[in-house]
Amino acid sequence: MSRPRTGPMQSAGREVVLAEAVRTPMGKGHPEKGWYRDTHPNEMLAACYDELLARADLRATEVEDLVIGCTAPFGEQSRNIGRNAWLQAGHPPEVPAVTLDRRCGSAQTAAEMGAGLVGSGTHDIVIAGGVEHMGRVPINSPGEISKLYGDPWPAELREQYSFVHQGESAELIAEQWAIERAEMDEFAVRSHRLAAQANSEGRFDAEIVPMELVGETRRNDQGIRPDTELAALAQLKTPFRAENGRITAGTSSQISDGAAAVLLTSRTAANEFELDARARVLDQTTVGVDPIIMLTGPIPATRKLLDRNGLSIDDIDLIEINEAFASVVLAWEREFKPDMDRVNVNGGAIALGHPVGATGARLMATLVAEMERRDVELGLVTMCCGGGLGTATLIERAG
Structure with a gap:
């Protein structure tokens, strides 16, 4: 290859x-x-x-x-x-x-x-x-601050764009790529199952800093639910659309x-300084997309990196795409048709959680550790971002 x-x-x-x-x-x-x-x-x-x-x-x-x-x-x-x-x-x-x-x-x-x-x-x-x-x-802090100091989306900007909640954006993606609720529920179960397996096998040990929290040393992630089942997910409400909604709390990042x-x-x-050269940053990019269906950024960001490096998706050994919502990942999957056994192999934000300002670096830590464990060469991290942005970083094991 x-x-x-x-x-x-x-x-x-x-x-x-x-x-x-x-x-x-x-x-x-x-x-x-x-x-x-x-x-x-x-x-x-x-x-x-x-x-x-x-x-x-x-x-x-x-x-x-x-x-x-x-x-x-x-x-x-x-x-x-x-x-x-x-x-x-x-x-x-x-x-x-x-x-x-x-x-x-x-x-x-x-x-x-x-x-x-x-x-x-x-x-x-x-x-x-x-x-x-x-x-x-x-997460709603910006809205509370706006009440005191002004709206970041004034009338002049709202005349150009009808800004929506990210959950509605996830619903729009599910519509455009014809992703049914049942498929997203299955993806959520996959995330929890893989995360639970990775945790039990100690795959996160290399990246996690143990923390003394509420009287205990914590070495794993609080949000993983190994017993997540399709039947339970099917009963959840669709908070972003009362009627004909597909996105639930179970198919959203925590x-x-x-x-x-x-x-x-x-x-x-x-x-x-005799540091370990664990990997190197081979290439990186950020793109802008429509701020309404704002979570499609990983698609053009991935495509841009692949194209300018002369790669196909099959050349990438491991991929971490943030599970902001199940529809985001599944729309990306429809576009690139990757081997999903290489994608989010230890689960993702649906199971592990998504502390929004930290997740990009968390994905890198998870990716590099898993690349070493599997002894593979090329990895990709990509994310959607609120407001219509997409990030992507190509990482290679360093020799």
């Missing part, structure tokens, strides 16, 4: 090494039942920082920048949480940080921007990732709390 050794990103700059990738356990984003209910989001992200430095045996002073994603930078997550978490962990103030918002693609974009800093020669060592505490900073981060370096720095 033909493999690209140098993608467009490397041909235009330096090789970007992914030296480490970690994440916290994913907790339910519930103010009373969630594992992180008593945990400030700074602590979640700081745990990832500390784990990356410990695994790499790297001094904090060697890190040149922190690029962190967060989709609701309000309250506890405001005022540049990327830096606040670093300082709270006791690390040197000389290391700068930035917090960015590209909706659900925030952490993946953070990693891509970090890769850009390394690839361009601006920095040699960058930590990138994301955090979201949906239990303490709810509201969750969590953090994830990756350590990105130049090849020179990896050699100098």
